[in-house]
Amino acid sequence: MAGGGSFLVALLKRGAPAIATATSELPDEIADPAPMHALRRIARMSGPIDPAERDGLLLRATRYVVLIPLAYRLLAVPGQFGVYVFEQGTTGLLPVGVFTLLSVALNVIGFRWMFRSAPYRGRNAGRLLAVDLAFTVLSPLVLALTVPAEGYFDALAVSSVHLFGEAGLLTLALGVPSGLVFGLLSFPLRMLANRLNTGEFHVAEAFSTYSVLLAELFLATAALVLTGLGTRLALAYGTRNGRLAERARQHRMLHDTVLQTLEAMALTSTANAEERLVEIQRLARAQAMQIRQTIESAKAERAEAGARPLGEKLAALAAEMARDGLRAQLVVAELDDDTLSEVRQIAIRDAVREALRNTMKHSGTDRVVVRVEERDGGIAVITRDHGSGFDKAERPAGFGISESITARLAEVGGTSKVESGLPGGGTRVTLWVPF
Known part of the structure; x- marks a missing residue:
């Protein structure tokens, strides 16, 4: 195994793209139906992988996991904006409304990009993520400079919802370290915004927002781990059941072809030895032709039968x-x-x-x-x-x-x-x- 590592470690470090390696180094013990201690099975699912072996279909499919934080922001940001309007009326309505529209637009673009039929391009994904991150970082500072002090903290509540989704997005797309770094940097960012608007850092208020952010990071990490391990377990079960089904199919083919022909040969009752030999040769030729068609033309045979x-x-x-x-x-x-x-x-x-x-x-x-x-x-x-x-x-x-x-x-x-x-x-x- 070239450059082996732990699947769980790769999942935490690299995020959802690491799921593309879930097909490598799958031990049979993962899908063993016999009772097994939960921690032991989890340890097997979290075990060694070959990072160089990446399944293209899984790699393309893993990007859909980021739809979770996108959907969260698409629903929660307008909802929080409604709360702001109810609490503040028209105070600071223009900058907060513009922020809400831009947040919704970014999430809609993200959804459209995820559901498009074009091939996945990691570089384009990185650009979209960079734009979204820049918007998340700059928006609290812009709101701090444009929203009156009486509506400022309610305005930050709207931007905080987008920030929470960003933490989940980075964790799922790039891994836990990226999410943690963003979480750490968001604390001084929030205090800086407070200072720009009120002239004070408001550390206690920043801490209250930070605790919610940590909870979001934990939930995103849990979702990442459960998705990754669940995918690997499902792949192991699918591989095992596929092998059993193929084995059963091969057994049936042997029974329905070779064994049937051998039994027919044994039951041949022609008394004349020459006629018996001719009959056996006929059966053998017919059987050889059938097996050759099964091996070489299975797909063509199914297509013909389908007509x-x-x-x-x-x-x-x-x-x-x-x-x-x-x-x-x-x-x-x-x-x-x-x-x-x-x-x-x-x-x-x-x-x-x-x-x-x-x-x-x-x-x-x-x-x-x-x-x-x-x-x-x-x-x-x-x-x-x-x-x-x-x-x-x-x-x-x-x-x-x-x-x-x-x-x-x-x-x-x-x-x-x-x-x-x-x-x-x-x-x-x-x-x-x-x-």
């Missing part, structure tokens, strides 16, 4: 099963092609494929009916054969039912139900996914 509605997908599946000797009668109700998402259509198709293969292997019949209909706010697909059936107590669900059917549908919010009567009563598999 066909569910009925056509199942019709193509029925043709595929017919080549292997299973005659599937497809009965499709009139459906709106756009009612079911592509992801759910593919999940249904692949689950039906597994159900039909189970019929072909275990039922002892070469006929099955596949019915598609709307039911309970979703689409139901029922496969029904009149084969040998089975006793579920004697034959528990294997990988094909639990993973290739049940788990696959559960991933898209669906359900499955397998029913089988007494031996000879056949089997019914009902698959359902919501709209």
Whole structure:
């Protein structure tokens, strides 16, 4: 790891941009679902990172955290101005009103800049922040020189709201040290403004404002830490769950392709050795082609499948099963092609494929009916054969039912139900996914 450091330290020192490093050096222990002491998990989330590894999407997204102090000022400054008007009337109304308008304008510009679609430019962000900081520093001095003494402290209350937001903005955008430096400098700045207007420093009054500023710095720091650690925890969980999902997908692919072909080879009953070899070669070639398409053309295959509605997908599946000797009668109700998402259509198709293969292997019949209909706010697909059936107590669900059917549908919010009567009563598999 090049130049490693602590994620929490980087977060406090550099502010929200440090969240861009949250994807680096993620230990599996962070997302371990087993119970763990809170401090230990926090320590893992706060642990080592590689500062050189920065996620571009996270880097662009982290700038939105500064919307919090911008929104605070956009609402609080006009509100405090209303209090000033109520208390002072027209005394000093012009300079305080101009200050309020400029404060609102700066925050609106900040919002527009954050929500624009143009690429993020750190230099431009720095310029905007510098302008905002200069306005925050100079405005109390200008108000001290332009507002009459009787309205001065109420006027400073309006500018103080903007100042509090500036402290949070600097803490979130640049880190805690920047916020603290600004907080320290704001104290003599406030006393200087008091001296310009009243001829006295009014230390006690400056201290009262300073205590509120410290509280704002604490809240901004807490928001920064919680956002950063929460982001890292979410990334760790997402990575872990993504690995599990990919592993399950690979297991299903192996089960539905290689394992099925090997079992079909084992069940080949041709007596003639030459004919048996030809049959095995045919199965092997077909399987090799299917695996190659899965590895090399997954995206192209999904795009092609996406151009066909569910009925056509199942019709193509029925043709595929017919080549292997299973005659599937497809009965499709009139459906709106756009009612079911592509992801759910593919999940249904692949689950039906597994159900039909189970019929072909275990039922002892070469006929099955596949019915598609709307039911309970979703689409139901029922496969029904009149084969040998089975006793579920004697034959528990294997990988094909639990993973290739049940788990696959559960991933898209669906359900499955397998029913089988007494031996000879056949089997019914009902698959359902919501709209």
